Amino acid sequence: MNQAIAGSVAALCFVGALTSETLAGEDPHAMHGAPPAAGAAADPHAAHTGATAAQPEVDHSAHMAPGADPHAAHMAAGADPHAGHGAAGHMHAGALGSYAMTRDASGTSWQPESTPTPAIMGQLGEWSTMLHGFATLVFDHQGRPRGDDMTFSESMLMGMAQRHFSASTLTLKAMVSLDPTMGKQGYPLLLQTGETADGVTPLIDRQHPHDLFMELSATYSTQVGAGQSVFLYVGYPGEPALGPPAFMHRFSGMDSPEAPLSHHWLDSTHITYGVVTAGFVWDTWKLEASAFNGREPDEHRWDFDPPRLDSGSVRLSWNPSANWAVQASWGYIHVPESLEPGIDQRRTTASVSYNHPFEGGNWQTILAWGQNDKSPGDAPGAWLLESAVELGRHTVFARAEDVDKDELFQSGPLAGESFSVGKFSLGYVYDIPVAEHLKLGFGALGSLYALPSALQPTYGSSPKSYMLFTRLALR
Numbered sequence: 001m002n003q004a005i006a007g008s009v010a011a012l013c014f015v016g017a018l019t020s021e022t023l024a025g026e027d028p029h030a031m032h033g034a035p036p037a038a039g040a041a042a043d044p045h046a047a048h049t050g051a052t053a054a055q056p057e058v059d060h061s062a063h064m065a066p067g068a069d070p071h072a073a074h075m076a077a078g079a080d081p082h083a084g085h086g087a088a089g090h091m092h093a094g095a096l097g098s099y100a101m102t103r104d105a106s107g108t109s110w111q112p113e114s115t116p117t118p119a120i121m122g123q124l125g126e127w128s129t130m131l132h133g134f135a136t137l138v139f140d141h142q143g144r145p146r147g148d149d150m151t152f153s154e155s156m157l158m159g160m161a162q163r164h165f166s167a168s169t170l171t172l173k174a175m176v177s178l179d180p181t182m183g184k185q186g187y188p189l190l191l192q193t194g195e196t197a198d199g200v201t202p203l204i205d206r207q208h209p210h211d212l213f214m215e216l217s218a219t220y221s222t223q224v225g226a227g228q229s230v231f232l233y234v235g236y237p238g239e240p241a242l243g244p245p246a247f248m249h250r251f252s253g254m255d256s257p258e259a260p261l262s263h264h265w266l267d268s269t270h271i272t273y274g275v276v277t278a279g280f281v282w283d284t285w286k287l288e289a290s291a292f293n294g295r296e297p298d299e300h301r302w303d304f305d306p307p308r309l310d311s312g313s314v315r316l317s318w319n320p321s322a323n324w325a326v327q328a329s330w331g332y333i334h335v336p337e338s339l340e341p342g343i344d345q346r347r348t349t350a351s352v353s354y355n356h357p358f359e360g361g362n363w364q365t366i367l368a369w370g371q372n373d374k375s376p377g378d379a380p381g382a383w384l385l386e387s388a389v390e391l392g393r394h395t396v397f398a399r400a401e402d403v404d405k406d407e408l409f410q411s412g413p414l415a416g417e418s419f420s421v422g423k424f425s426l427g428y429v430y431d432i433p434v435a436e437h438l439k440l441g442f443g444a445l446g447s448l449y450a451l452p453s454a455l456q457p458t459y460g461s462s463p464k465s466y467m468l469f470t471r472l473a474l475r
Helices: 002-023
Strands: 120-124 127-141 149-165 168-176 187-196 202-207 213-225 228-235 275-282 285-292 311-318 324-333 344-358 361-375 381-391 394-405 419-435 438-450 464-474
Touching: 127 187, 149 187, 149 213, 187 394, 187 419, 187 438, 419 464
Parallel strands: none
Antiparallel strands: 120 127, 127 149, 127 464, 149 168, 168 213, 187 202, 213 228, 228 275, 275 285, 285 311, 311 324, 324 344, 344 361, 361 381, 381 394, 394 419, 419 438, 438 464
């Protein structure tokens, strides 16, 4: 308990210090994700192009024309890809090409362009900046007999700086977390598996903590034609082109204090010590390939793991409109688990995400599927359906999953057996503004499970879990 409180205090002080530093150079008008005024035209770039009294008026006629392509203003031949976003030098363009930055999610992944981006936007000389984060104190109760109780803290702070050079863009990102303060064993999470706390025994029914350094990356993109660009992304650590956006960066999942059971089927490579990604963007399409380190981060959460490029992936993304994002990806992951030497994975994922902004709020849902084809071994799969609705200060979020788990037992007659397990979680958080760009949230989360009969003697016939949490969010 004392460790959790100490971790939370440290995280809050970290967030608070960064807030005071950032507000000095902040653009007070550059907040993304504010709901449009009643009757306003549905310009998908309005959050980035809205003029203020201190800014030149931006002509939105290319967006407003009936039947016009909503991206036409960005795709016109010879047009400056940043023109719609940088009238006052404070707006951000997409890191990979000539589109609104709200399309960018974690790593080089895409989300629906209409997704709100709750962050502080600023300007430091020629650099546009962004900062957001959170620190959460959680009381966790996982259903008996395999569950446990724990009070812990989790946190994340991410900063971005972006500079434009004619038809090119350089984007730098840094993301850190004080999750290692919760201890190497992480927090109790029924049916969760993956990674290790001591390098000897696997974590079972627990979620591992994230590393101190979650991302240190640089992206360089350049326009090569109308609506076309090429880019290079380098991260140590970083995120390869594999899977949907990481769960903590999805609007549909960012308010939940727990990781999905499907994490190691969809987005577990979001912290990878060595990533190089190259890609091509053509309007609403993106094709990219990565070379990366296939090994999961080790149990030493405060340092850097050795870099290597022993794995690869390819991802095709398509955003048919401002409210939709679709991706399919495939990756070869060389020995991801240190406790399973000689076992590689061939991961396949597909996902579709829908976002619907409305007056006073936003709703987002994602449906995702992933499969890990182990060589040698079986090919367990996972389904995820996740959704969140924000209405003013209120947010309701839910997640349903069906996952094939084959790591729940390390010994005995059930060792190595695969079980299809289901989980449904429903949560709520109420946010109170306590200062400019700071919100204090109070929330709760409850979970129910669907277990096969073979697991019920070990997990019980109907285990129930819940979390109570309070969160300080920098937005």
